[in-house]
Amino acid sequence: MDELTRLKRGQAPLLEWYRRARRDLPWRGERTPYSVLVSELMLQQTRVEAVKERYVRFMERFPTAEALAAASEDEVLKCWEGLGYYSRARNLRRAAEIIAKEGFPQTWVGVRSLPGVGDYTAGAVCSIALGLKTPAVDGNVLRILTRLFADGQNIDEAGAKKRFSDLLERVYPENAGEFTEALMELGAIVCVPNGAPMCGACPWEGLCAAHAEGREEAFPVHGEKRARKIVEATVLVLRAGGTYALEKREGGLLKGMYGFPFFEGEAPEFGKTLAVKRAKHVFTHVEWHMTGKLVETERFGPYLWASAEEIEERYAIPSAFKAFSEWVK
Numbered sequence: 001m002d003e004l005t006r007l008k009r010g011q012a013p014l015l016e017w018y019r020r021a022r023r024d025l026p027w028r029g030e031r032t033p034y035s036v037l038v039s040e041l042m043l044q045q046t047r048v049e050a051v052k053e054r055y056v057r058f059m060e061r062f063p064t065a066e067a068l069a070a071a072s073e074d075e076v077l078k079c080w081e082g083l084g085y086y087s088r089a090r091n092l093r094r095a096a097e098i099i100a101k102e103g104f105p106q107t108w109v110g111v112r113s114l115p116g117v118g119d120y121t122a123g124a125v126c127s128i129a130l131g132l133k134t135p136a137v138d139g140n141v142l143r144i145l146t147r148l149f150a151d152g153q154n155i156d157e158a159g160a161k162k163r164f165s166d167l168l169e170r171v172y173p174e175n176a177g178e179f180t181e182a183l184m185e186l187g188a189i190v191c192v193p194n195g196a197p198m199c200g201a202c203p204w205e206g207l208c209a210a211h212a213e214g215r216e217e218a219f220p221v222h223g224e225k226r227a228r229k230i231v232e233a234t235v236l237v238l239r240a241g242g243t244y245a246l247e248k249r250e251g252g253l254l255k256g257m258y259g260f261p262f263f264e265g266e267a268p269e270f271g272k273t274l275a276v277k278r279a280k281h282v283f284t285h286v287e288w289h290m291t292g293k294l295v296e297t298e299r300f301g302p303y304l305w306a307s308a309e310e311i312e313e314r315y316a317i318p319s320a321f322k323a324f325s326e327w328v329k
């Protein structure tokens, strides 16, 4: 059976399964194009469980693009706290400014040109919010399709996404958004990445080539992974009279975020060291191996000095620094 036939046959059972088995998630209730954009940006590289509560909080605080456009960047970052990848929050705010001024774009090209929106998010938003037949192909969808076809293409290769996206586009039904969400849901709760996929609960059990061969785990095929760069660093929690030093990071990772003073390699001596601890934070391509030091000192230098309450209320400290936040009290 060729790929197209397999997909066509898979469409109806997938939709039927989705209507029956889908999870009740906060962003699946009443929605607007703006709310779909918010949820899709939040869900990029972030687990559903981590997004749930924060999505509700964010939509209460910024229910419309106009409300978000009117907020300061610091307010938006604070509300994004805990979700990581903060450039998404900044982009979302800039996108809200455009939407507030010009209205929500009605085409794939228009949505794709919003800040922070790549091919995947544009496909998801256009199909779910606007009903357009635009596939959204991410790692989850690649996994389920390569299993369905027992397709050994290296999915890290340029062109792999495009190939599967073109295939999907040919079978998209009228209820485009539902189909997009059904594919995502299958990848999230049945055809899962780690451990054995739950083929017994899968609407494609009788159709799936990998399952028929008993080789579900052989797909998808990846290229060689690049090793992450290791950065040894020192993070100082400088305490002076009940306030703590923060710096706004000027470049590189976590640019524009507030964090504790960060030094690649060793840090200069600024006072008496009261505690030391090691922590690690893993980014996509880099790992920070950090030695954190709690240091009693006097206020000085270019830092912003804030009390524990102010830090809690006003500044979004990225999770990379969370291991050292326990010293702030």
Ligand code: SF4
Pocket (backbone or CB within 6 Å): 144, 147, 148, 190, 191, 192, 197, 198, 199, 202, 203, 204, 205, 208, 209, 210, 211, 216
């Ligand atoms: S039958 Fe198994 S491997 Fe195939 S799509 Fe379903 S869950 Fe994935």
